[in-house]
Amino acid sequence: MKKLSVYIHIPFCVRKCFYCDFLSAAATEETKQQYVDKLIEEIEREAENYREYEVVSVFFGGGTPSVLKTEDTERIMRVLRGNFTIVQSAEITSEVNPKTADFAKLKAYHEMGFNRLSIGMQSTDDRELRALGRIHDYQDFLDVFEAARRAGFQNLNVDIMSALPGQSVKSYEKTLEKVLQLQPEHISAYSLIIEEGTPFYEWFGEEENQRQRTGECVQLPNEEEERRMYELTEKMLEKKGYHRYEISNYAKEGYACRHNQAYWTRQDYVGFGIGAASLIENRRFQNKSDLNQYLAGEVEKEEQIQLTKKECMEEFMFLGLRLTKGVEKEQFFEQFSLPLEQVYGDVLKKQESLGLLVNGEKNVYLTKKGLDVSNLVMAEFLLDE
Numbered sequence: 001m002k003k004l005s006v007y008i009h010i011p012f013c014v015r016k017c018f019y020c021d022f023l024s025a026a027a028t029e030e031t032k033q034q035y036v037d038k039l040i041e042e043i044e045r046e047a048e049n050y051r052e053y054e055v056v057s058v059f060f061g062g063g064t065p066s067v068l069k070t071e072d073t074e075r076i077m078r079v080l081r082g083n084f085t086i087v088q089s090a091e092i093t094s095e096v097n098p099k100t101a102d103f104a105k106l107k108a109y110h111e112m113g114f115n116r117l118s119i120g121m122q123s124t125d126d127r128e129l130r131a132l133g134r135i136h137d138y139q140d141f142l143d144v145f146e147a148a149r150r151a152g153f154q155n156l157n158v159d160i161m162s163a164l165p166g167q168s169v170k171s172y173e174k175t176l177e178k179v180l181q182l183q184p185e186h187i188s189a190y191s192l193i194i195e196e197g198t199p200f201y202e203w204f205g206e207e208e209n210q211r212q213r214t215g216e217c218v219q220l221p222n223e224e225e226e227r228r229m230y231e232l233t234e235k236m237l238e239k240k241g242y243h244r245y246e247i248s249n250y251a252k253e254g255y256a257c258r259h260n261q262a263y264w265t266r267q268d269y270v271g272f273g274i275g276a277a278s279l280i281e282n283r284r285f286q287n288k289s290d291l292n293q294y295l296a297g298e299v300e301k302e303e304q305i306q307l308t309k310k311e312c313m314e315e316f317m318f319l320g321l322r323l324t325k326g327v328e329k330e331q332f333f334e335q336f337s338l339p340l341e342q343v344y345g346d347v348l349k350k351q352e353s354l355g356l357l358v359n360g361e362k363n364v365y366l367t368k369k370g371l372d373v374s375n376l377v378m379a380e381f382l383l384d385e
């Protein structure tokens with residue numbers, strides 16, 4: 001059977017964090033329930049297109065999936081199990097915001113088959129959390145982490161962020177130290193990006209917009225501090241046995257996130273809920289992002305795109321090179337019936353001579369220096385028309 005990953009989008013949060021441009025918003029209990037009803041209808045309707053697939057990973061993301069009532073999460077899980085073949089060993093993850101879950105909820109998650117949680121902590125410093133507009137403090141995170149362990153979860157991810165307003169290299173180091181003491185199986189470490197359309201963009205996005213908000217710690221770290229935080233991440237995590245397997249993701253042996261790896265290696269995935277994207281046999285499509293339309297039963301997809309061979313090759317490289325093991329030459333040949341060197345020989349030579357990439361016997365991967373400037377290296381893999 002063919003393999004499939006399933007993504008479930010829950011577009012609700014208690015309130016919006018100041019930096020967030022994800023498709024999410026606060027909503028009433030009634031809206032959330034209606035959304036779950038429509039989500040279930042969508043899953044039941046679409047499932048017949050995936051009869052020849054078995055599901056190897058499920059990921060509830062958002063938004064804040066844990067903002068749903070437990071019985072609603074259970075309804076979604078039940079309909080997934082009833083309509084898809086989910087393999088016994090499937091990785092089933094839910095994102096969790098520390099303020100929206102307790103032991104009873106997590107225990108119920110574990111019982112309904114979730115075996116991995118991704119907890120959005122971001123920082124252990126309450127001032128930094130407030131500056132981000134997070135709804136939880138560090139103690140809330142500690143409580144939920146402990147509750148997750150007690151509920152039986154043996155695969156936990158913790159999200160952390162660097163380059164935050166008011167953050168110093170010292171305070172970031174503290175965050176890393178404290179997370180490491182807890183020994184989660186997986187750590188995602190992202191650098192804050194100031195996205196257009198967010199309050200942070202108004203405050204920090206453009207030079208002329210930048211202003212101090214009185215009484216708040218809103219200075220962004222400078223470039224040098226940012227670089228030191230970035231370097232500290234790899235140094236401290238690797239020292240404690242976390243392998244950097246992707247630009248921003250670290251895991252103990254055997255705990256790399258299978259769901260995300262499916263994205264990066266371009267395996268088939270289907271997304272349900274507003275804005276959810278899918279890739280099925282090189283066809284990309286996405287649900288519309290309008291919540292009201294979705295609730296009204298208007299479920300048209302955005303334009304579907306059948307990727308050309310050239311686009312598939314580009315994606316293969318962009319996404320695969322995010323992984324520290326890089327891309328496999330044999331897989332490239334299997335998918336495109338062309339040797340990688342024949343398509344990208346000149347780029348490989350150039351990037352290798354700059355010390356940014358290794359062209360090994362079986363794999364092509366970025367060096368540490370290449371990972372540091374990965375966007376620039378990947379841009380080189382765009383093909384001419």
Ligand code: SF4
Binds near residue numbers: 017020021022063120
């Ligand atoms: S909890 Fe996550 S999805 Fe929700 S607003 Fe904050 S960053 Fe965005």
